[in-house]
Amino acid sequence: MKRRILVVDDEPNIRLSFRYGLLSEEWEVEEAASGAEAVAKAGQGPFDLMLLDLRMPGLDGIQVLQRLQEQQLRLPAVMVSAHATTDTVIQAIQRGTLDFLTKPVTPEQLRSAIREVLERFDFARAHERSTVDRRPLTDEEKLKLAKYYVFERRYEEAEKLFLQLAEGPHQEEALLMLGILSEIGGNFKGAEAHYTKVLNPSLEGWKEKTKSRSLFEHLSGG
Amino acid sequence: MLRWRLSVGLVTLMALLIAVGIYAVWLFNNLGSAVDQVLENNYRDIKAINQVRVATSRINGTYFTVDRGVSGAFDKTFYYDNRVVIDQAMQVLRATQPSSSEHDLVRRFDVALTTYFDLYDQFFKPGPRAPADDRMIRQQIQDSTLLVTELAEQILQINEQAMFDADRVARAKSTDSIHFMLVAMALALLISGYASYRLGKSLLEPIHLLTDFTGKIGEGNLDITVPVISEDELGKLASSFNTMAGQLRAYRQTTTEQIFNLNQTMEVTLATFPDPIFVLDRERQVRLCNPAAQRFADDLGFTEGLPPELATKVGEVLETRQDYLPSTFKDAYYYRISEQEKSFLPRVLMMWNQDRTPHGVAVVLQDITRFRLLDDVKTNLVSTVSHELRTPLTSIRMALHILLEKKLGALTPKQSELLVVAREDSERLLRTLNDLLDLSRLEDSSHELHYDLVAPGDILREVSGETAEVAERAGVRVELDADPHLPSLPMDRVRMKHVFINLIENAVKHSQEQGVVTVRVCPIDGRLLRFSVLDEGEGVPAEYQGRVFDKFFRVPGQPRSGAGLGLSIARQIVQAHHGHIGVISEPGQGAEFYCDLPLDEPEKKTLSGANGGKGQI
Numbered sequence: 001m002k003r004r005i006l007v008v009d010d011e012p013n014i015r016l017s018f019r020y021g022l023l024s025e026e027w028e029v030e031e032a033a034s035g036a037e038a039v040a041k042a043g044q045g046p047f048d049l050m051l052l053d054l055r056m057p058g059l060d061g062i063q064v065l066q067r068l069q070e071q072q073l074r075l076p077a078v079m080v081s082a083h084a085t086t087d088t089v090i091q092a093i094q095r096g097t098l099d100f101l102t103k104p105v106t107p108e109q110l111r112s113a114i115r116e117v118l119e120r121f122d123f124a125r126a127h128e129r130s131t132v133d134r135r136p137l138t139d140e141e142k143l144k145l146a147k148y149y150v151f152e153r154r155y156e157e158a159e160k161l162f163l164q165l166a167e168g169p170h171q172e173e174a175l176l177m178l179g180i181l182s183e184i185g186g187n188f189k190g191a192e193a194h195y196t197k198v199l200n201p202s203l204e205g206w207k208e209k210t211k212s213r214s215l216f217e218h219l220s221g222g
Numbered sequence: 223m224l225r226w227r228l229s230v231g232l233v234t235l236m237a238l239l240i241a242v243g244i245y246a247v248w249l250f251n252n253l254g255s256a257v258d259q260v261l262e263n264n265y266r267d268i269k270a271i272n273q274v275r276v277a278t279s280r281i282n283g284t285y286f287t288v289d290r291g292v293s294g295a296f297d298k299t300f301y302y303d304n305r306v307v308i309d310q311a312m313q314v315l316r317a318t319q320p321s322s323s324e325h326d327l328v329r330r331f332d333v334a335l336t337t338y339f340d341l342y343d344q345f346f347k348p349g350p351r352a353p354a355d356d357r358m359i360r361q362q363i364q365d366s367t368l369l370v371t372e373l374a375e376q377i378l379q380i381n382e383q384a385m386f387d388a389d390r391v392a393r394a395k396s397t398d399s400i401h402f403m404l405v406a407m408a409l410a411l412l413i414s415g416y417a418s419y420r421l422g423k424s425l426l427e428p429i430h431l432l433t434d435f436t437g438k439i440g441e442g443n444l445d446i447t448v449p450v451i452s453e454d455e456l457g458k459l460a461s462s463f464n465t466m467a468g469q470l471r472a473y474r475q476t477t478t479e480q481i482f483n484l485n486q487t488m489e490v491t492l493a494t495f496p497d498p499i500f501v502l503d504r505e506r507q508v509r510l511c512n513p514a515a516q517r518f519a520d521d522l523g524f525t526e527g528l529p530p531e532l533a534t535k536v537g538e539v540l541e542t543r544q545d546y547l548p549s550t551f552k553d554a555y556y557y558r559i560s561e562q563e564k565s566f567l568p569r570v571l572m573m574w575n576q577d578r579t580p581h582g583v584a585v586v587l588q589d590i591t592r593f594r595l596l597d598d599v600k601t602n603l604v605s606t607v608s609h610e611l612r613t614p615l616t617s618i619r620m621a622l623h624i625l626l627e628k629k630l631g632a633l634t635p636k637q638s639e640l641l642v643v644a645r646e647d648s649e650r651l652l653r654t655l656n657d658l659l660d661l662s663r664l665e666d667s668s669h670e671l672h673y674d675l676v677a678p679g680d681i682l683r684e685v686s687g688e689t690a691e692v693a694e695r696a697g698v699r700v701e702l703d704a705d706p707h708l709p710s711l712p713m714d715r716v717r718m719k720h721v722f723i724n725l726i727e728n729a730v731k732h733s734q735e736q737g738v739v740t741v742r743v744c745p746i747d748g749r750l751l752r753f754s755v756l757d758e759g760e761g762v763p764a765e766y767q768g769r770v771f772d773k774f775f776r777v778p779g780q781p782r783s784g785a786g787l788g789l790s791i792a793r794q795i796v797q798a799h800h801g802h803i804g805v806i807s808e809p810g811q812g813a814e815f816y817c818d819l820p821l822d823e824p825e826k827k828t829l830s831g832a833n834g835g836k837g838q839i
Contacts (some may be wrong), residue, residue, distance in 0.1 A: 011613060017620030023629060055609075082612035104616035104652060107623045 002028040003118060004046065008038040008064065009053040009080070014103075018051060021107035022114070035059025039067045042075050049117055051110075052097075054081035054088060062088055065095035076121055076151060078113055080105065093180050096151040124148030139168045146177070155181050224425070224454040231421040238410045242403070249399045253392055260388030264381040267318055270311035271374045271381075274335070277304040277311070281342065282367055286360065296346050308335065315377075324380045331373040338366040428456040432463060444471045497589055498566075500528060501573075503582040506536055518587065521559045528585065531555060532568055536583050539570040543580060546570040551597065554590055565594040608659050615655070619648050657787040660720075661773070661794065671714040671798055678743040678751055679704040681715065685722040686741055692727055697735035700726065703742040711751055711821050713799055721792040721803075725755040725815045728788065732759030732813070746818065754816040762807040770805060792817070 005027050007018045015031045022029050030047065032038035035058050038050065054061035061079055068075055079092050082103040089100065099117050101109065123144050137145065142161050149158035159181050165174035175194045182191035281304050285296065312335065315328050341363045351359075428451055435448045444467055448460040492499060498515035500508050508527065511519070519525070527533060532555070539546050547569050548554075554565040566587040573581040622645040624630060626638070633641065686700050693700045722741070729739040740756040762770055762777060769775045771793040776786040789803075796803040796817045807813035 011617070013617035014613065014620075017617040017624065020624050020630060021620050082616070083609040103612050104619040104648075107620060107627065110620075 002026060003048040004028050004030060005114065006030050006032055006038060006041060006047045006050040006075075008032045008035070008050060008056075008061075010034060010056045011053075014053070018110065021110050027114070035061070035064040035067075038064050039071070042068055042073050043071065047075055048121075049114060050075050050077040051080050051101075051114075052077045054079055054084055062091045062095070065092060065097060069095055074152070076117055078117060090180060090183070093150070093177075094184050096153060098147050098150060098177075120144040120147060121151075139165060139170055143170050143173070146174075150177065150181070155184065224456060227421065227424065227454065231417045234417055235410075235414045238413060242406045242410060245406070246399070246403060249395075249402075253395050253399065256395075257388055257392040260384060263318055264385045264388075266314055267324075267381050268378060270314040271377050273311040274308050274315075274331075275371065275374050277308045278338065278367060278370055280304050282363070285342070285345070286363060298346055301342065301346070305339065324377060324384075327373060327377050327380065331370065331377060334366060334369045334373055338363070338370055341366050424452070425456070428452070428460060432456075432460060435463065435467075439467055439470070444474060498585075498587040500585040500587075501582060502528075502536060502585065504540065504580055506533065506540070509582065515587075518557075518559070522557055529555075529557075532570075532585060532587075535568055535570050536585060539572060539583055540580065543572055545572055551590070551594055554594065555587075562591075564589060564591045566590065608655050611651075611655055615648060615651060619645075619652070622648060654787065657791060661787055661791050671717065673712040674715050675710040676713050676715050676718070677706075677710045678708045678753065679706050681713075681719060682722065682741050682743060682753070685719050685726060688719075689723055689726045689730065693730045693739065696730050696733065698730045698733045698737045698739055700730070700739045700741060703740060705744070708743060708745065708751065709821060711819055713819060714795075717795045718799070721795050721817065722753065722755070724788040724792050725817075728815070729755045729757035729759070729813075733757050734759070745821075749822070750818045750820055752816050752818050754814050756812060756814045758812040761809040761811055761813050762805055763809050764807075767805050767807060771803065789815075 003026060005022060007015050007022075007029055008031075009015050009018070010033060012033070015033070019029045019031065030041060030045075032041050035056055038052070039059070041047075042050065052061045052064060059067065061081070065077065076099075077097045078099040078101055079097055080101045080103060081088075084100065084102075092098075092100070099113060101113055105113075123141065125148075127141075127145060142165055146158045146161035146165065149155070149161065159178060162174040162178045162181070165171070166178065168174075179191040179194035182188070182194060281301055284300050288296070312332060316332070318324075318328075341359060345359050345363060431448055431451075435446055438446055446467065447464050448467075450457050450460045450464070492510075492512040495512055496514055498518040499510075499512045500515050501510035503509050506527075522529065528536065535546055548567060551565070554567045557564050557566065567590045569586040569588060571584045571586070573584055575581045622641055625633065626641050626645060682702055682704050686702050689700065726739060726741060733739055737758045739758075740754075742754045742756065744752055744754075746752050766775075766777050770777065771789045773790040774786045775790075793803045796819070799819055801817050801819040803815070803817040805813055805815050
């Protein structure tokens, strides 16, 4: 069964190139030319993933996520943007979207990002379903699960996992996510404490750091 | 002439003294000799008269009572002896030149004596004589003796009288002299008193005047003139004093004029200066502000002092005695003035007294609103342009990549060739875009560096590893020359790697095949580390060496490669590290691009970040 992917972009050229880039037996591509159309289509049929442009006339990417959240529609998304600010990244994370791509992307980057997110959700859902006695999770698996919990807004479970990861090789990302989760919970002091651990000197420093492409790639899993 | 005047005063006194002295000596001398003369004459006469009287008495005693006898023989020896005495006395009397009365008496005395001697000659005549005759002679002798005695008595009286007279005259004369001397002394005292009074007055009066005027000049009253009373030394002193006062006046005039002019110049300059300027004293009280500062204060509605953040800066400057001269937008202060947000770059400068003690501070608020706006426009322009270019570039890039993946169909070699070229240039376009974005981010937030201690050898090894592929493709060898014992130094690893990679890629680009690029690090003065990238390429012409780090600058005549932003970004990063980037090159001899980084601690450099929220991803 082909995975259904919703490409949301106001630029027809982008939609076309994405459609051709994703042309394969794995995926079936549906397009939406605006935020409103995306929300409508998401409500109509089930999709596995959404490639969401951030900057669009009318509803923009963040507002689309907001609408879906309001309508209890759970649709994993990858934000695609030529120009995103730190604030929009945080807003997206607060709405469950942890994956970002910077335009211009290559078809390969596009595909690998989609595969990674799909795989994460597959793993997490399978993990949720399985009732047999589980073997201990690897750090990679914990990270996937934690990100899934963020998407599901199961913040307490996500926090628990990130706290475990905060000691391992994914320390930086885990601390960042813990900071953001604290912010979502309204605990700004706690957020600051997490940011301070990983970054100097403060949230400002973190915001600065998120400007660098390496961290962005880090966040987007690419 | 003062000397002359002094001499005149003193000489007059001396002359007076001498005259009175001489006169007194003459007077006393004269007086004495006159009395002497009188006494001498009279005494001689008196003595002679007495001799005559004694002699006549002796003659009378010896011969008058003797009976002459018949023959009348007498021993006449005694008579003649006395007669000689009398004759001698008479010579004395005759020799005197006494007064006429005495003279007359002497003549009569002389006659009387002659008669007396004639009588005695008759008396002594030998021969018999009648007793009556004898008696008669004797009677005559007796009468003559009486007459002589009487006359002698008269002459004596006259002489005594003369002596009394002389004494009286002398007495009167001496009394007169005493009176005269007293008068003369009184006169001399008066004259000398007057002279010394005049002299003192003429000497002291100008001196008192000068003293008064000196005091007044000392008090600053230069508009006075000492009256020149005389032409002597004191007069000269007064006139040279006036000259001095005049020069002082002229000096004060010019100085006052200069100060006035300077003040005017300063005031006009300050008034026309568009930026607010406050001058504060050491106690941080505003002492002076220009019209712009006044408007600034009025607009912000504070009547005295400065806004708190400025006051803090003033305090810091007064404490550290270091001028505060920021140069970046992040140090600007924002004030809302007449519904408009204005940016001011504060500059706080120490002012010093002549003895190098702090006098106060000057605060200049440079209005950089326009520059800030321009910079914002530029920054936004870059990001907007980048965004607007990236979106179309996305579909171009996607299309090229997808076509080259050949999933949509096979490509002829010529089609492939064209598409590969197009893909390469689209990549290049993307790099340029990213550079532009990087640059605008760096300019926006170059103070936001994240320092780690980095070993120089390590970072150079990393970058030469990362550039190995590029070098290999160009057939260039990259050699690393780094002492492993060099100290680590604080730097933002990611950004400095960007710098080194950029320099190495540039060097590779400008190298011939088989060329060598040397990457080297060495200490300078123990304070700096110099990282150098040396190539053997064509070098940078001297006239362009100063400009290669400018934005969009490319050395003319060189093959196009990139937008000319790489070195500009590198400079931005190195400067943010408080370092220096430069190039040393001789045309045809290759080029050495170096950056010097300080070895000291980075405390000063890690400024806390404000304005960081506008970051872009």
